[in-house]
Structures are given as structure tokens and as C-alpha cells.
Amino acid sequence: MSQxxxxxxxxxxxxxxxxxxxxxxxxxxxxxxxxxxQTGHDVVLTRxxxxxxxxxxxxxxxxxVAELEAHYDDGVPIGVVAAVMSERGYAVGETLEExxxxxxxxxxxxxxxxxxxAV
Amino acid sequence: xxxxxNGLDEVEAVSxxxxxxxxxxxxxxxxxxxxxxxxKEAVFGQYWVYAGHVNCxxxxxxxxxxxxxxxxxxxxxxxxxxxxxxxxxxxxxxxAMVEETxxxxxxxxxxxxxxxxxxxxxxxxxxASTPRSFEEARLNPDLEDEDVPELDAxxxxxxxxxxxRIGPFVFVNFDEEPMSLDxxxxxxxxxxxxxxxxxxxxxxxxxxxxxxxxxxxxxxxxECDHCQANHQDWVRDLELLESELEVNDYHWVLHYQHKxxxxxxxxxxxxxxxKFYYFWPNFTVNMYGTADGYGTYIIDxxxxxxxxxxxxxxxxxxxxxxxxxxxxxxxxxxxxxDFELVERQQRGLDSGAIAQAQLGPNEHTVHKLHRLAQxxxxx
Ligand code: FES
Ligand SMILES: [Fe+2]
Numbered sequence: 001m002s003q004x005x006x007x008x009x010x011x012x013x014x015x016x017x018x019x020x021x022x023x024x025x026x027x028x029x030x031x032x033x034x035x036x037x038q039t040g041h042d043v044v045l046t047r048x049x050x051x052x053x054x055x056x057x058x059x060x061x062x063x064x065v066a067e068l069e070a071h072y073d074d075g076v077p078i079g080v081v082a083a084v085m086s087e088r089g090y091a092v093g094e095t096l097e098e099x100x101x102x103x104x105x106x107x108x109x110x111x112x113x114x115x116x117x118a119v
Numbered sequence: 120x121x122x123x124x125n126g127l128d129e130v131e132a133v134s135x136x137x138x139x140x141x142x143x144x145x146x147x148x149x150x151x152x153x154x155x156x157x158x159k160e161a162v163f164g165q166y167w168v169y170a171g172h173v174n175c176x177x178x179x180x181x182x183x184x185x186x187x188x189x190x191x192x193x194x195x196x197x198x199x200x201x202x203x204x205x206x207x208x209x210x211x212x213x214x215a216m217v218e219e220t221x222x223x224x225x226x227x228x229x230x231x232x233x234x235x236x237x238x239x240x241x242x243x244x245x246x247a248s249t250p251r252s253f254e255e256a257r258l259n260p261d262l263e264d265e266d267v268p269e270l271d272a273x274x275x276x277x278x279x280x281x282x283x284r285i286g287p288f289v290f291v292n293f294d295e296e297p298m299s300l301d302x303x304x305x306x307x308x309x310x311x312x313x314x315x316x317x318x319x320x321x322x323x324x325x326x327x328x329x330x331x332x333x334x335x336x337x338x339x340x341x342e343c344d345h346c347q348a349n350h351q352d353w354v355r356d357l358e359l360l361e362s363e364l365e366v367n368d369y370h371w372v373l374h375y376q377h378k379x380x381x382x383x384x385x386x387x388x389x390x391x392x393x394k395f396y397y398f399w400p401n402f403t404v405n406m407y408g409t410a411d412g413y414g415t416y417i418i419d420x421x422x423x424x425x426x427x428x429x430x431x432x433x434x435x436x437x438x439x440x441x442x443x444x445x446x447x448x449x450x451x452x453x454x455x456x457d458f459e460l461v462e463r464q465q466r467g468l469d470s471g472a473i474a475q476a477q478l479g480p481n482e483h484t485v486h487k488l489h490r491l492a493q494x495x496x497x498x
Contacts, residue, residue: 017451018327031328034421037186038326038429040224 009083010047011092015039019046025079026114032082032092042093048083059088061098062107066118075115122475130475133493137486143476144489148496149332149468155423159188162400162495166369167283167290167300169402169417170194171222172431173202174287174320180229180242183222187291192280193217193231194289197242202284204291205244205277209233223324231277244277246270286316288404288415303369307396311404314387319412319433323447326429329458331465333401333418333426334492339461340416341371341397341484349456352449356409364484369399369491371484377408385411397484399491410446411435424465428454 011031012019016039020031032043055067064084068076078099085095099116102108111117120140122129130145148154170185171194182195184207191207193216207215214235220226230247231240241247249270256262281292283300285308290300301308329336339345343362346354361376373395380391386408388394393408405414412434419427432447439447467473478486 013326016325016327018325020328034328034427035326036221037184037219038221038223038419038427039324040221 006049008049009045009079011043012046013039013041013043015041025077025083028079028082028092029096029114032096036093042091044091045083045086048086050080050083054084054087061085061095061102062118065108065116069117072115075111075117078114078116081116121473121477124471124474133486133489135490137478137480137483140477141475142478142486142489144334144492145475146468146471146473148492149335149465150423150471152423155420157496158420161498162492163188164293165297165495165498166294166400167292167297167303168400169398169415170204170282170289170291172287172321172415172433173284173289174317175222175225176202178227180227181225182217182220182228182231183225184217184220185222185291186219187293190293191215191219192291194282194291195231195242199243202282202289203243204280204282204289205231206280208278209235209238210240210246210275210277211236211238211249223321238275240277241272244279245272246275247272286312286314288316288402304398305367305370307367307370307372307398307404311396314406316387316413316433319387319435320437321431322412322434322437322439322443323432324429325432325447325451325454326427327454327458328421328425328427329461330425331461332423332468333420334488335461335465335468336418336426336428336457337397337401337488338485339457339464340395340403340418341373341488342482343373343375344479344481345460349460350453353453364481366483366487371397371487373397373484375408381409385409387411387413397488399488400495407446410443412443412446414450424469430454 007021008023009025009028010019010021011028013035022028028045035041035043052071055064065076065081068080068084082092082095107119108116109119131141133144134141168187171183176182176196179196179198179200182193184191184193192204193207194202194204196202207217209216211233214233216231216233217226230242237250238246239248254267255264256267281297283290285304343359346359356378358376358378363374365372365374375393377392388406394406396404401418403416407413412432414433415431417429419429421427434443
């Protein structure tokens with residue numbers, strides 16, 4: 001019997017009625033960017049299986065990243081941040097905007113491309 | 120005869136004659152990341168590719184952006200009312216200037232301004248103004264203000280991309296000396312321009328990501344041998360044996376006869392059939408036999424194993440009636456059915472078992488697609 005593998009994330013555009021599955025958190029972000037470029041639509045996560053319990057901190061993006069950092073050596077993939085923020089009602093594009101805003105304050109930085117760490 | 124991968128890597132060029140055994144593009148061209156990179160130049164850098172629809176930018180200053188391969192362009196309506204295309208790249212130090220702006224949500228600007236040092240361009244691309252710091256040498260002790268040359272508006276204009284139209288459809292070409300759009304489009308141009316395409320508005324855009332090479336989907340679109348088995352709802356109303364697949368230099372047309380005729384008011388065109396145009400490399404115009412409207416597909420590669428299908432639907436009124444909304448849903452169902460087929464085909468190709476497939480005698484449209492791909496790679 002083959003075991004059917006369930007991908008970790010499902011991302012959907014409600015306006016288009018399309019969705020896609022992926023195992024890679026940052027593919028969430030890549031999907032959003034491609035989709036937004038063609039349509040201007042935001043996209044949401046309709047399923048996210050993270051390998052650890054979600055942080056319980058408040059909505060504040062900075063504290064979410066700070067808590068998630070314990071699970072990663074070299075920055076938190078922004079897709080994982082998007083997944084956690086989606087539990088708090090944020091669409092993917094909204095999270096990315098929020099990340100940009102907080103980075104502009106200097107409180108977050110990117111140790112490598114599309115990964116976040118608190119300063 | 121199909122060629123399996125028996126360790127000999129025996130493949131040959133796509134034969135000109137469809138009855139020869141080597142009539143398909145070798146499988147590697149659907150799976151290799153280097154081929155995807157190469158196609159950005161050899162295919163999407165050479166031929167006329169669709170950029171968007173003029174009805175989305177009706178007023179001077181309206182613009183949208185579009186990314187083709189690695190190139191980002193701005194398509195803008197200038198003060199004369201003409202549509203032009205430019206690289207989204209500033210003539211000063213090369214910054215990208217405007218943010219990505221899809222055709223469904225166009226922007227509007229009286230001039231194009233680069234946010235970096237505020238060089239500002241007219242809607243026809245000419246440099247219109249620069250800040251004072253580009254006219255004086257205040258910070259440079261070795262230069263006098265008088266020595267600073269004035270910037271020529273045309274020499275420092277944005278880089279224009281060749282653009283031309285078929286009716287309201289805007290096409291661009293990145294080649295320095297491209298063949299004309301008239302030549303690439305052939306009689307598709309006069310056929311489409313005989314129809315009142317401008318009178319219809321973009322009503323709906325559905326974008327899907329599909330896990331297959333863009334040419335796999337292109338091939339699937341181009342034949343209907345798979346329809347009986349896979350689009351049962353759709354073919355119920357079609358006279359498949361009366362259909363015809365017509366091949367031209369850079370486009371092919373699929374004529375599908377309906378079993379029962381619908382009123383002429385229900386169609387934009389005269390013919391009593393659905394008429395689907397595939398325009399090399401990755402654009403289709405869909406003239407439905409049963410709806411007063413039309414559609415387009417852009418088959419946009421993401422990488423060698425994925426593409427985006429951008430499906431646009433045009434109707435007289437952008438607010439869809441219940442029938443029209445139902446029509447779009449049916450079209451969407453057809454897409455879903457096709458996605459399953461093309462993703463399954465890609466899985467087979469990815470396995471590496473097949474080196475070169477073979478095409479059937481009624482797959483002359485697919486053969487044309489494969490021939491054009493090979494011609495592009497060799498050019
Ligand atoms: S790069 Fe555009 S103004 Fe400097
Ligand atoms: Fe199909």
C-alpha cells in the first residue's frame with residue numbers, strides 16, 4: 001500500500017478559485033508573488049501543518065519571529081511567518097507588507113534571502 | 120516508433136513529415152532546466168508575445184506591467200492615445216521604476232518617475248525632468264556648474280520595446296530587428312480584426328499554476344483526440360468528426376462544430392462553430408460558439424516543470440450575467456480536466472523513460488508546435 005503524502009501547506013486565491021499545495025514554506029511566498037503580479041489579488045493559507053506548536057505570543061510580528069527563531073539556525077523562512085500570521089487572520093500579502101514595515105524600523109533583518117531574524 | 124531511453128540516447132530532430140517516426144520534440148525539451156533558460160531568449164526573446172489588452176488602459180497615463188522571462192515592461196497609453204511599451208528600467212542608474220501592476224488593476228500616472236533619484240519621463244518615454252542636483256555640481260569641487268552638460272531628452276529616454284497590435288491585443292517583441300507582427304500573425308490578424316473585439320470588456324481573470332512544462336499544455340490545447348475520453352460534458356454538444364484543425368505558419372486554428380446551432384446573437388463571430396486560435400509561442404484566442412464573448416489564454420512558463428495559465432474572459436458588460444458566470448464555470452471545469460491530463464503527462468516525461476515520443480496523424484497542430492520550438496532553438 002502506498003501512503004499518500006499530504007503536503008504541508010495549501011495556498012488559495014479566493015477571487016480566482018484556485019489553490020495549490022506545497023511542502024516548502026517559502027513557495028507560499030513565491031506563489032503569492034507570481035499570483036499578485038498577474039491579478040493584484042492577495043492569497044490566503046487554507047492549510048498549514050507546522051512541525052511545532054504555534055507560538056502563543058500576541059499578534060505582534062516581531063515577537064512571533066523572535067519566538068519562531070528558536071526552531072531555526074539561520075533565520076525563519078518568511079513562508080513560516082506567513083503561515084503563523086495566517087492563523088491570526090492575515091493574508092499572505094498582508095504579512096509581507098507588515099514584514100516590510102517592521103524591517104524598515106530596523107527590528108528585523110534578513111540573515112539570508114527570504115528568511116527573518118530579530119535584531 | 121516511440122524511442123525509449125535505452126541508454127543510447129537516440130533522438131533526432133523533429134521530422135518535417137508527420138508520418139516519419141521522429142515527429143515529436145525530444146522529451147528532454149520538456150524537462151531540462153537549461154532548456155527553460157534558453158527559451159527565455161530563443162523563444163520569448165525572438166517572437167511576438169502577448170502583453171495585454173488595450174481596453175484595460177483607456178486613458179492617457181494608464182499603464183500596466185508585464186514580465187516576460189526575466190524582462191519587466193511597462194505598457195502605457197501616451198498623450199496621443201497610442202500604446203507604447205518600455206523596459207521598466209531607469210535611464211539614470213538602471214533602477215526598476217514602477218511596482219508590478221497587473222492589467223486587471225492598472226495604474227495611472229501623468230509621468231513615469233523613478234523613485235530612486237526622481238528622474239521623470241514623459242508618457243512617450245522621453246526624459247522630462249531631473250532634480251537640480253543633476254544640473255549643478257555643488258558637491259563636486261572639481262567641477263563648475265557651467266561644465267555640467269544638459270541632458271538630452273531623447274538620448275536619455277526610456278528603452279522602448281517593439282510593440283504592435285492585433286485589434287485590441289498588444290504584442291511586444293524584444294528582438295532588435297523582428298519580423299513584423301503581420302508576418303507572424305498571417306491571416307489570424309485580418310480574421311480577428313474583422314470582429315468587434317474592442318467592444319468587449321475584461322470581465323474575469325483566473326490564474327492557475329500547473330505542474331507541467333508550458334509546451335505540454337500548449338500541445339494539449341491544440342488537439343481534441345483526448346476530448347472524447349476526458350471532456351465528456353463538453354463533447355456531448357460537439358460534432359467532433361466534423362471538426363477541423365487548420366495549420367498556418369505561426370498559428371493554428373481549431374474549428375469545433377456544435378451539434379445544435381445557437382442564435383447568431385449568441386456569438387461574436389459569423390461561423391457556426393467554436394474557433395480556437397493558438398498563436399505561437401504562448402497565446403490563444405478563444406471564440407466560443409455558445410457565448411457572446413471571447414477569451415484569451417496566456418501560457419506563461421514559471422520553470423521547466425511549471426507554468427501559469429492566465430485565463431481572461433471578455434464580455435460586453437464586465438458584470439457577468441448568471442448565464443455568463445455559468446459559462447466561465449464550465450470553461451474552468453474544462454481547464455481542471457486538462458490540468459489533470461497535462462500534469463500526468465509531465466510525470467511520465469519526468470521519469471526519464473521516454474526519449475522521444477510520437478505523434479498521431481491528426482496531431483498536426485501539435486507537430487507544428489514542436490516544429491516551431493525546434494526552429495526557435497536552432498535559430
Ligand atoms: S536610478 Fe532612476 S533616478 Fe537614479
Ligand atoms: Fe482538453
